[in-house]
Amino acid sequence: MIAAIAVAVAQVIVVGAGAPLLVGVLRTLKARLVGRRGPSPWQPYADLRKLLAKEVVVSTTTSWIFRATPYVLAATMLVASLIVPVFLARPPLAFPGDVILLMYLFLLGTFFLALAGLDAGSAFGGMGSSREVAVAALAEPTIIVAVFALAMRAETIDLARVVERFSREPLLAANPAHLLAFAAFFIVMLAETGRLPVDNPATHLELTMIHEAMVLEYSGRYLALVEWASAMKLCLFMTLLANLFFPWGAGGLTGPAAIPLGVLVLAGKLVLLVIALAVLETTVAKLRLFRVPELLAGSFALAILSVMAVVLV
Amino acid sequence: MLRQLWTALRTGIVTEPPARVSDLERVGERLAAEITRAFGRSLHIRQVDAGSPNCCEIEISGLTGPHYDLERFGLHFVASPRHADCLLVTGPVTRNMAEPLRRTWEATPDPKLVIAVGDCGRDGGLFRGSYAVAGGVADVIPVDAVIPGCPPSPAALLAGLLDAIRRRR
Numbered sequence: 001m002i003a004a005i006a007v008a009v010a011q012v013i014v015v016g017a018g019a020p021l022l023v024g025v026l027r028t029l030k031a032r033l034v035g036r037r038g039p040s041p042w043q044p045y046a047d048l049r050k051l052l053a054k055e056v057v058v059s060t061t062t063s064w065i066f067r068a069t070p071y072v073l074a075a076t077m078l079v080a081s082l083i084v085p086v087f088l089a090r091p092p093l094a095f096p097g098d099v100i101l102l103m104y105l106f107l108l109g110t111f112f113l114a115l116a117g118l119d120a121g122s123a124f125g126g127m128g129s130s131r132e133v134a135v136a137a138l139a140e141p142t143i144i145v146a147v148f149a150l151a152m153r154a155e156t157i158d159l160a161r162v163v164e165r166f167s168r169e170p171l172l173a174a175n176p177a178h179l180l181a182f183a184a185f186f187i188v189m190l191a192e193t194g195r196l197p198v199d200n201p202a203t204h205l206e207l208t209m210i211h212e213a214m215v216l217e218y219s220g221r222y223l224a225l226v227e228w229a230s231a232m233k234l235c236l237f238m239t240l241l242a243n244l245f246f247p248w249g250a251g252g253l254t255g256p257a258a259i260p261l262g263v264l265v266l267a268g269k270l271v272l273l274v275i276a277l278a279v280l281e282t283t284v285a286k287l288r289l290f291r292v293p294e295l296l297a298g299s300f301a302l303a304i305l306s307v308m309a310v311v312l313v
Numbered sequence: 314m315l316r317q318l319w320t321a322l323r324t325g326i327v328t329e330p331p332a333r334v335s336d337l338e339r340v341g342e343r344l345a346a347e348i349t350r351a352f353g354r355s356l357h358i359r360q361v362d363a364g365s366p367n368c369c370e371i372e373i374s375g376l377t378g379p380h381y382d383l384e385r386f387g388l389h390f391v392a393s394p395r396h397a398d399c400l401l402v403t404g405p406v407t408r409n410m411a412e413p414l415r416r417t418w419e420a421t422p423d424p425k426l427v428i429a430v431g432d433c434g435r436d437g438g439l440f441r442g443s444y445a446v447a448g449g450v451a452d453v454i455p456v457d458a459v460i461p462g463c464p465p466s467p468a469a470l471l472a473g474l475l476d477a478i479r480r481r482r
Contacts, residue, residue, distance in 0.1 A: 031382070031384065031385075032326060033318075033321045033322075034321065034379060035321065035324050035325065035326055035327040035328070035379040036326065036327075036328050036378075036379045036382040036384065036385070037326055037328040037382050037385045038382070038384060038385060039384045039385055039387065039389075040385075040387075043354075043355065043384075043387060046354040046355040046387060047355045047357075047389075049355075050355040050398070054398070054422050054423070054424070055422040055423040055424075056422060057395055057420060057421070057422045203392070204390060204391070204392045205392075206392060209392070212392060216392060216393040216395065216396075217393070217395060218395060218396075219395035219396065219422045220422050223395070223396060279318060282317075282318070282321060283314040283315075283317050283318050284314065
């Protein structure tokens with residue numbers, strides 16, 4: 001019991017405290033790739049601390065949804081961090097079908113953020129919300145189908161058991177289904193976490209924003225919570241990607257004693273993914289909004305093909 | 314994509330090292346230290362164009378490029394006044410922009426800095442006395458510092474930011 005609680009606390013701390021560093025490293029790497037020296041990787045922590053100390057300005061036209069959303073976002077991400085296999089194969093809240101709960105926790109945050117974007121009544125907020133919902137509606141089924149392809153291969157719908165099975169039998173991954181599901185999941189990760197080519201996290205141009213447009217009205221500690229939650233979302237998606245498709249290292253570890261090793265393995269995997277993401281983001285341009293559905297439809301097709309490959313191959 | 318990546322790797326970092334632009338770098342280092350004290354190494358800037366002829370904007374956007382690279386000092390341009398700690402206001406304030414400027418100032422959470430940029434921002438500059446101009450930035454909202462110049466160079470902008478932060482304490 002105590003061991004389970006220790007693992008749960010460690011997992012929340014690793015995701016909650018590590019997520020801003022992940023974003024910071026990504027920004028520094030991107031700056032280096034375009035020839036800038038760039039901010040320090042610890043910059044997001046300084047930003048968050050400053051925001052927490054600042055005054056909150058709230059528009060008089062907003063309702064309770066606007067004030068509740070930052071807390072909903074942070075809470076859903078913290079709960080989600082208990083479901084994702086972060087550094088041990090068996091996360092504290094593992095149960096068969098947890099992937100469905102995970103997807104709907106992400107979607108709950110998206111839903112509230114979209115409402116909050118509409119709440120202040122500013123033109124850009126509404127635009128951001130409509131785009132975010134359009135992207136989420138197209139991205140959500142792909143995640144489920146891609147994970148189901150893996151679940152069918154591993155013959156279980158429990159995320160933890162999928163990770164365990166794949167790390168025990170690496171040959172199971174030597175299948176076209178694995179590659180197709182990976183491609184599908186990677187594209188959807190970009191869309192869900194607001195990265196290029198779907199959304200540009202560094203943009204200042206309101207007309208091209210998706211995620212950023214919804215949070216334009218937030219300030220002070222609310223903004224800090226929203227930024228923290230979106231960093232955690234990126235961290236969780238990358239962790240999920242790393243552990244589902246490259247489970248080696250995480251799968252065999254159990255119990256609190258294995259936590260340090262597990263964190264190291266996770267950090268190694270995330271560094272590789274962050275480098276890949278930074279290279280991708282410096283070399284591709286943002287897609288025109290009307291072409292985003294094509295990209296997401298493509299990723300859905302990959303996910304469906306992956307399920308078919310499981311059945312046929 | 315590969316060609317661009319190759320270019321990026323071959324070019325390396327073009328942000329000027331301390332020895333070569335000593336003056337700018339010293340200003341930058343002091344700026345970073347001042348920001349650390351006042352805001353905890355993070356200053357988010359919202360640039361407001363209150364009717365500027367855009368020469369200041371070109372100099373300001375130079376700050377974000379690889380050469381001057383403002384972000385290494387913990388400064389960052391943001392898209393909304395609600396995210397900002399500092400308003401960088403350019404241009405003479407035209408009559409049509411006076412009200413939006415006032416609202417922008419009200420939308421910015423405390424503690425906040427206001428910096429008027431350029432000769433136009435100081436007192437209207439070239440456009441002073443025009444029937445379309447309400448005056449300098451200080452005629453509309455309280456200003457903490459002025460960065461003179463027509464337009465001020467990026468190095469002068471960095472120095473002006475430093476001055477504003479120091480004077481605030």
